[in-house]
Amino acid sequence: MGRSCHTSVAVAAIAFAIAACSSLQTGHSAQWVDPATANLDPQTKAVLQQLAASSNPNVMVLPPAERRRAHEALFGALGLPPADLTDVADRSIPGPGGPLRVRIYTPRGDSARPRALLVYFHGGGMSVGSIEQYDSLCQRLSHRSGTIVISVDYRLTPEHRFPAPVDDAYAATKWTYDNAASIGGDRTRLAVGGDSAGGNLAAVVAQLARDGGPPLVFQLLIYPAVGFTRDSESMQKFSHGYVFGVAELDMAVDQYITDRSQLSDPRLFPLLARDLSRLPPAFVISAGHEIMRDDIETYAHRLQAAGVPTELHRYETTVHPFLSMAGVIDLGRAAIDESADRVRNAVARAH
DSSP, rough: OOOOOOOOOOOOOOOOTOOOBBBOOOOOOOOOOOTTOOOOOOOHHHHHHHHHHHHHOGGGSSSSSHHHHHHHHHHHHHSSOOOEEEEEEEEEOOBBBEEEEEEEEEEEEEOOOOOEEEEEEEESTTHHHHHTTTTTHHHHHHHTTTEEEEEEEEETTTTTTTTTHHHHHHHHHHHHHHHHGGGTEEEEEEEEEEEEEHHHHHHHHHHHHHHOOOOSSSEEEESSSOOOOOOTTHHHSSSSSSSSSSHHOOOOOOOOHHSSSGGGGGTOGGGGOOOOOOOEEEEEEESSSSHHHHHHHHHHHHHTTTTEEEEEEETTTTTTGGGGGTTHHHHHHHHHHHHHHHHHHHHHEEE
């Protein structure tokens, strides 16, 4: 998994804020793998069986408010239980579309110096997900890493389409840098992170910040939606039956963009960026049984090829979004803790 990949700007329709990119790992001829026979750990397989047996509708076809309620109900049952690990404060900060809500998690106990900062963007295909859904995950990240975590309630599609989520993510990162001292933080140790669509935003913010924005010391990319190749091996093998698939992705992208010309914009699809040099060190997580796996790993390899210190960890026997199912999938909790450890180590080296 260490080879680099040359990328051309040839775009395919995609979703979950995923990218399109040709010449990545094309030429595969793979057939769909039935989840019943796939090499999945027992907990992941049990979740897939439960979802397959349920009568829940595809949330992407629901009106936005109903979609969000259904999503919160599902992952509220599968995610981490409520936590009380850190101090928590909600705050309203200036945003490009009006006031922007953030939730700030501060580790308890005294610190000999201002704490490092992690700006975190939740997943959910740009259309669902919330600060509330991610509360326990962010508390666990903050507690274990010793960093102040700023969880961002960015605007969601279809009400607020591209580039609104990107603009909010960048504005929240810039606000954190400018106001670090007021929340007990050290702006010289600022990181960004996120999962799925939030991983997309973290990767985009890292690229934007490199070119004249707030300096970042680390990027945490948890199965980030950075790229999409229609004929990748993982796209063919896991096209449906693995929590979300091609049909859901296609519906999501149509609700995110306003014009198909945007599909060539690296702010939408960070894998399309030609230059990945001078980006902050990265920790990238992929799931072995998900359609975005190959493109996520291609992005990690391209970062490595560009000279960016990058570690890639594939959790082979599970699916996207397993961290959001950490209440019933042990690998989800392990990945949260591993992510926190990588953040802690990275910000320690940065000072």
